[in-house]
Amino acid sequence: MNRFILSGCLLLCAVTALFAQQAPKGKVLIRITDAAGSALPYASVAVRKAVDSAVVKGQMSDAGGNCAFEGIPEGSYFVHATQLGYAEQRSPVFRITAAHPQVRLEPLKLTAVSRDLKAVDVVAQKPFIERSEGKTILNVESSVAAAGNTAMDLLRRAPGVTVDKDENLSIKGKQGVTVMLDGKITYLSNEALAELLKSMPAETISQIEIITSPSAKYDAAGTSGMINIKTKKGQLTGFNGTINASTGAGRYWFYNTGLNLNWRTKKLNVFGNLNFGDRQSFNTRLLHRRTGGAVPLQFRQEVYQTNDFLNRSYKAGIDYNLTEKQTVGVMVSGYHNAFWRKAPSATEIANKGGSTDSVLHTGINSNNRFSNVSVNLNYKFKIDTSGSEFTMDADYARFNNRMSTALQDSVVDVHSNVVKQSNALRTLPYTYITIKSIKGDLVKVLNKSMRLEAGVKASFVNTENHMQYDSLKNGVYVPVPSQYDEFIYDENVLAAYATYKQQFKKTDFVLGLRLEQTISNANSVSLKTKVERRYLDYFPNLTVDHRFTDDHKLSLAYSKRINRPGYGQLNPFLFFLDKYTFFRGNSYLTPEYTHNTELTYMLKQKFMATLGYSRTNDVYDEYLLADEKTNATISTNKNLGRQTTYSINFTLPFDVVKWWNTSTNFSVYYNQYQIKDTVQDFSTEQLAWNFNSTNTFILPRDYKLELSGWYEAPNVYGIWRSKAMWSMNFGVQKSILKKKGTIKVNVNDIFASARFQGVAEYNDIYLSVNNRWQNRTVNVSFSYRFGNNKIEAKERRTGSEEESRRAGN
Numbered sequence: 001m002n003r004f005i006l007s008g009c010l011l012l013c014a015v016t017a018l019f020a021q022q023a024p025k026g027k028v029l030i031r032i033t034d035a036a037g038s039a040l041p042y043a044s045v046a047v048r049k050a051v052d053s054a055v056v057k058g059q060m061s062d063a064g065g066n067c068a069f070e071g072i073p074e075g076s077y078f079v080h081a082t083q084l085g086y087a088e089q090r091s092p093v094f095r096i097t098a099a100h101p102q103v104r105l106e107p108l109k110l111t112a113v114s115r116d117l118k119a120v121d122v123v124a125q126k127p128f129i130e131r132s133e134g135k136t137i138l139n140v141e142s143s144v145a146a147a148g149n150t151a152m153d154l155l156r157r158a159p160g161v162t163v164d165k166d167e168n169l170s171i172k173g174k175q176g177v178t179v180m181l182d183g184k185i186t187y188l189s190n191e192a193l194a195e196l197l198k199s200m201p202a203e204t205i206s207q208i209e210i211i212t213s214p215s216a217k218y219d220a221a222g223t224s225g226m227i228n229i230k231t232k233k234g235q236l237t238g239f240n241g242t243i244n245a246s247t248g249a250g251r252y253w254f255y256n257t258g259l260n261l262n263w264r265t266k267k268l269n270v271f272g273n274l275n276f277g278d279r280q281s282f283n284t285r286l287l288h289r290r291t292g293g294a295v296p297l298q299f300r301q302e303v304y305q306t307n308d309f310l311n312r313s314y315k316a317g318i319d320y321n322l323t324e325k326q327t328v329g330v331m332v333s334g335y336h337n338a339f340w341r342k343a344p345s346a347t348e349i350a351n352k353g354g355s356t357d358s359v360l361h362t363g364i365n366s367n368n369r370f371s372n373v374s375v376n377l378n379y380k381f382k383i384d385t386s387g388s389e390f391t392m393d394a395d396y397a398r399f400n401n402r403m404s405t406a407l408q409d410s411v412v413d414v415h416s417n418v419v420k421q422s423n424a425l426r427t428l429p430y431t432y433i434t435i436k437s438i439k440g441d442l443v444k445v446l447n448k449s450m451r452l453e454a455g456v457k458a459s460f461v462n463t464e465n466h467m468q469y470d471s472l473k474n475g476v477y478v479p480v481p482s483q484y485d486e487f488i489y490d491e492n493v494l495a496a497y498a499t500y501k502q503q504f505k506k507t508d509f510v511l512g513l514r515l516e517q518t519i520s521n522a523n524s525v526s527l528k529t530k531v532e533r534r535y536l537d538y539f540p541n542l543t544v545d546h547r548f549t550d551d552h553k554l555s556l557a558y559s560k561r562i563n564r565p566g567y568g569q570l571n572p573f574l575f576f577l578d579k580y581t582f583f584r585g586n587s588y589l590t591p592e593y594t595h596n597t598e599l600t601y602m603l604k605q606k607f608m609a610t611l612g613y614s615r616t617n618d619v620y621d622e623y624l625l626a627d628e629k630t631n632a633t634i635s636t637n638k639n640l641g642r643q644t645t646y647s648i649n650f651t652l653p654f655d656v657v658k659w660w661n662t663s664t665n666f667s668v669y670y671n672q673y674q675i676k677d678t679v680q681d682f683s684t685e686q687l688a689w690n691f692n693s694t695n696t697f698i699l700p701r702d703y704k705l706e707l708s709g710w711y712e713a714p715n716v717y718g719i720w721r722s723k724a725m726w727s728m729n730f731g732v733q734k735s736i737l738k739k740k741g742t743i744k745v746n747v748n749d750i751f752a753s754a755r756f757q758g759v760a761e762y763n764d765i766y767l768s769v770n771n772r773w774q775n776r777t778v779n780v781s782f783s784y785r786f787g788n789n790k791i792e793a794k795e796r797r798t799g800s801e802e803e804s805r806r807a808g809n
Contacts (some may be wrong), residue, residue, distance in 0.1 A: 012762045021310060026072035026096035026448070031104040034063040039065030040110055043083040050076035050605060052137075067105075071385050072096050074448055074503060076605070080110060086110035093605065097548065098449045099505055103493040113176035136160065136651075136665075138208040142705060143694075143731075149748065149779065150279070151200040154208060155741065156727070156754065156775075159665030159692040160649065161210065161227070162712055163756075167194040169556050171212060171224040172647050172669055174614065175621065175717065176563035176592060178222030181229050184374070184395065195339055195370065196308060201256040203781065204245045204275055211613075212309060213543070213557040213598055216497040216512030217441065217453060220539040220562045224594070224614075231315065232260055233271065239263045240787030248779035252280035252306070272292075272316035279309040285345075291631045292764030298350040299609035301360075308776045312336045317376075325382040334373035341366040345578065349411075358420065362409040363580040370401040384444040392438075399433040408472075409579050424472030425576060432464045433567070451501040453512075456494075463489045467573045486525040486586075487571045491564075493518050499541070506548070512541035518564070524572050531587045536564060552604040563598060564622060565589040569637045583635045590639055592618045612647040612669075619643040619673070621718030624765050633767065639716055641676045645669055664693040671716050673773045679763045688715040706746075719765075722782075723757040727775065741784045749775035 027137055032043045045067045046058035056077065057069045067079075079091040084503040089110050094103050140146050156163050162170040179186050179193060181310035186193055211218075212225040220325060222790045232242075240262055247255040256277030263270045285303040290296065317331030347360040374397040410422035439457035446452060499512035515538055522531040538564070546556045571585040594616040601609045623638035648667035655661045672685040696706040709728040714721065731746030755772040 002772035010643050026070075026074065027102040028067075028069040028072055028079070028094075028096070028105065029075070029103070030067050030079050030179040031107045032067065032083075032714075033107045033109050034059045034086070034772050035109055037107070037109070038084070040083060041065055041108065043081050045079060045081045047072060048080050050078055053080075073387055073445075074098065079105060081108050081110060081614065089222040093550065096280055097501060097505070101448065125502070125530040125782055130293060136210040136212075138210075140202055140207060141203045142696075146202040146205075146746075149202045149206060149333055150198050150758045151202065151208075152194065152197040153748065154202055154205070155197065155227070156710075158210060158649075158775050159206065159213075160667055160692070164713070166197075167478075169209065169227065169650065170717065171227075172645065172667060173647070174594075174616070174643065174645055174671075176222060176224045176561075176594065176616070176619075178219070178226045179229070182231055183228060184376075184397075186222065195309070195337070195368070196223060196335075198227075198279070200311070200313070201246070201258065201275055201277055203246060203256060203258055203783070204229045204231050204273065204313070204389055207535055211318075213559045214540065214542075214561075215543075215559075216499050216514040216541045217455065218538070219457075219493075219495070220514055220516055220560070222561055222563060224595075226447075227559075238265075238788030242783055243645065243783050244781065244783040246779060246781035250774040250802075252774065254279035254777075256311075260400045267321045269319040270317075271656065273314065275311065277309075277311045278313070279657045281307045281309075283307070283771060283773045285772075286770040288766075288768045289633060290766040291626055291633070292628065295533070295631070297631050298354065299347055300350070301345055301347040301578075303343055303345040305341060308340040308675075310338040312651075327379075327380045329376075329378045331376045331378075332373070333376075336370065336371045337369075339366075339368040339370070341368070347578065347580070356414055358414055359412050360579055361410060362407065364405060364407050364577075366403060368401070368403045370399070372399045374398075378798075383444070386448075387443065387451075389443045390441070391444050392440045394438045395435070397433075397435040399435075400431070400610075401433075402428075402430040404428055407576055407578070413581075424477075425580070426470040426472070426477050427576070428468040428470065428571065429575075430466050431567075434462045436460045449503040453499040453501070454497065454805065456496045458495070459493045461489075464566045465489075465567075465571050468789045484526070487573060488523045488525070489521070489567055489570055491520040492615065505690045506546060508543075508545040510541070510543040514539040514541070516562070518591075521632045522570055524587060527572055530571075530585060533590075537593075551604045553605075555600040555602070557596075557600070561594045562591050563594070565637065569620075580630070580632045582632060583633070583776065586637050589620050589637055590618055592616050592620055592639070599689050606651075606653050608649075608651040610647075610651075612645070612649065614647075616643040616645075623719060624760060624767060626764055628764075633765075637697065638671060641681075642674045644672045644674075659698040660691065660695065662695045664691075666691050669731075672717060673718055675719070675762075677763065682762055684716040684719065684721065686714060686716040688713045688743045702739065704733040706731045706761070717758075719760045720758045721760075725754055725756065727751075727754040737784065739780065740786065744779075746779050748777050748779070752776040 024377045028047055030045070032040045032045060034040050041061055041064070043061045043065070044058070045061055047056045047069050049056060058070060059067055059069070061067050074096050076093055076095045078093050082086065087110060090106055090107050091108055094105065096103065109506050127672045134365045134366040136159055138154065140154060152167065154164070155161050157167060160172045168175060169179070171177055172383065180583060186196070207230040209228040209230065211228065213334065214226050218226060254277070256275065258273060260273040261271065266596065283305050284748045287299070287301040289299040306386060313335040314716040315333040315377045317329060319327055320785035341364070343364040345361070345362045348356045349358045349360060374395065377394045380390045383389055404426065406426045408424045412418070413420055413422045437457065437459035439455060440452065444452045446657035465487040469480045470477040471480050493516055495514060495516045496510060497514040499510060501510045515533040515536065517535065517536045520533045527607070539560045542558045543555065545553060547553050569589060570587050571587050572587050573585065575583040577583065594614055596614045597612065599611045618639045619642060620637050622638055623640065624633040625636065627634065647667060649665070649667040652664040668689040672683060672689050675681065684802040690710065690712045692710040693708065697705040699705065707730050709726070711726040712724060714723050727749045728751060729746065729748050730750060731744060733744045735742055752775065754775040757770045
């Protein structure tokens with residue numbers, strides 16, 4: 001281990017020695033005129049990135065209408081100009097390269113507008129879905145239909161993302177998704193992550209990034225890719241803020257309210273937000289199950305579950321510019337949430353001939369309290385104006401999860417209507433997770449065509465899981481000491497990476513390598529088992545981009561990824577769903593490894609077609625076991641074997657007319673699982689496809705409409721075969737109060753068609769599931785912006801946005 005850390009330190013020192021070199025700068029020249037060609041002085045002019053319209057540099061035109069922008073890094077840009085009394089205008093996209101570092105653009109002509117003109121005012125905006133630097137980005141703030149929803153609702157409609165029956169996430173039919181909040185890995189179990197996403201209001205989210213081929217800078221976790229949820233943080237100067245409130249209903253009512261505040265000066269930025277909400281919902285489950293053994297039985301179970309999520313979240317932080325080149329910051333964030341669940345069910349138990357003999361009545365009442373507090377300290381040093389920088393982050397996070405679940409059941413004979421047996425059990429699991437991490441990243445622009453990045457990271461995770469079982473005797477719950485369980489899991493990951501970027505005349509080349517050493521220790525006290533693992537992995541990353549012309553680009557990307565089992569999946573505790581259904585973790589799960597390859601063609605910098613291939617070894621997923629003596633079914637996780645996926649994806653954004661734009665994503669993929677089983681090996685495979693489209697209409701009088709829909713064809717997920725799912729959504733938005741206020745009304749899942757239906761059938765196992773959630777809802781929201789609404793262009797970052805130095809950026 002010491003040798004590994006020393007190697008990482010030497011790597012950092014070697015890169016630091018390169019900082020004496022300076023990179024040349026690009027230059028852009030342009031003249032702003034009116035329609036007649038006369039100079040237009042004092043116009044507001046900015047150079048913006050072509051991929052996302054982010055401001056790189058801004059200034060006012062001089063008395064002759066001239067502007068000169070220096071220190072522009074290589075890349076694609078356009079110039080945007082505005083002046084009071086004139087319609088805004090933008091130049092064609094141009095590119096700064098090593099061969100052409102200076103660009104002189106044609107004069108940009110602004111047309112005068114009459115103040116009495118009552119025509120349609122088309123406001124520049126980002127589309128809800130866009131592609132940038134290998135990422136699929138959901139601009140949540142641009143969506144009308146996002147208001148009143150949760151992060152989980154948004155992911156259900158994200159292109160290529162699927163949510164299964166247990167609310168696990170998949171990208172392009174592949175599980176093993178790593179979810180980050182503001183660039184920080186959540187480290188939560190699947191169940192805890194689902195609860196967090198369902199309690200996170202859309203009003204707190206700025207963007208959602210879906211990354212299928214992350215660079216070596218990112219943690220190697222996540223075989224199918226990463227999802228980064230960016231929360232809001234103000235970029236306006238002075239004091240400003242936003243208040244928001246939303247309410248809605250499906251079968252049950254919900255609401256959310258929040259406050260965002262920001263105070264920014266040239267040296268100091270103070271920000272914070274508070275959010276509070278209560279979301280009531282339901283979900284139903286219909287299960288059919290058959291068992292083998294000496295006495296085959298058939299089960300038909302109907303479950304009606306009601307949920308109540310109470311979310312209370314906060315974030316506060318300070319950024320301070322020590323000098324023009326150095327910034328330090330601290331941020332504290334967290335939540336205190338609660339979740340109540342009632343799930344009564346009735347299970348008809350039939351013999352082999354199909355005749356019902358008895359009914360199992362089960363009642364589940366659950367109370368879950370989960371909280372988190374996270375602290376981030378960060379430092380940034382801008383080495384030079386070409387984009388070279390050094391950043392450091394230190395993080396501490398603590399998660400607490402306490403649950404109380406009471407389960408009561410009784411078996412009633414349908415012929416005599418006599419209760420044959422009854423039981424009552426209470427489980428009291430509680431979990432503590434502590435995360436400590438520190439990392440340092442160096443970026444060095446060697447010259448205008450070469451760039452080097454390197455960094456190290458160390459993370460230390462400790463989880464403590466305790467389980468108490470109580471039995472009901474004479475109306476009082478009494479602890480059962482023999483059933484007490486304790487599971488402790490420690491995981492340390494030490495990482496180092498280096499990335500080299502080279503730009504040739506028309507080709508960009510990126511080569512990266514990440515090393516991760518993992519040391520883990522799983523200790524089950526009750527089972528008296530310890531599983532210790534120590535392994536060093538290499539994760540190469542390669543990207544080659546070739547521009548035939550500005551309108552035609554071809555990219556090839558390869559990466560190797562790892563997906564370590566979740567803490568809940570390793571925990572061997574036994575969780576009771578009813579008398580005949582249990583869940584148990586598997587401490588012997590091993591990581592799965594994926595090789596991803598993608599070939600992408602881009603037309604006119606917005607239309608994309610991507611061919612993909614991935615192979616996952618030692619893939620793990622849900623596995624069902626049957627107990628022939630008790631006729632119970634045990635759900636666990638197991639390393640199944642190998643998964644192979646072939647895919648093709650089309651991204652098609654169109655501006656149909658000035659007031660109507662549409663973004664469509666269409667994917668076709670072939671999934672195959674080769675499963676190793678103790679009885680007999682078998683395989684599952686499926687040719688599947690999904691479709692996602694969002695249409696936005698800008699109308700007069702500050703109205704905006706949005707119509708969106710998605711379709712997911714039948715697919716396979718390990719042992720499960722799913723049926724098709726689809727949904728349609730509609731929303732309308734109106735700007736009021738001098739465009740400082742916004743009202744949004746939307747309807748989600750108009751036809752109540754978003755539900756999971758699937759079947760698992762192999763050996764003596766047969767289980768079919770039909771899950772439905774409260775997806776059809778009507779939502780109303782209101783937001784109001786107050787304070788200063790000006791943005792200083794000089795405050796905007798000019799480096800790569802992929803270099804996210806802190807949460808919220």
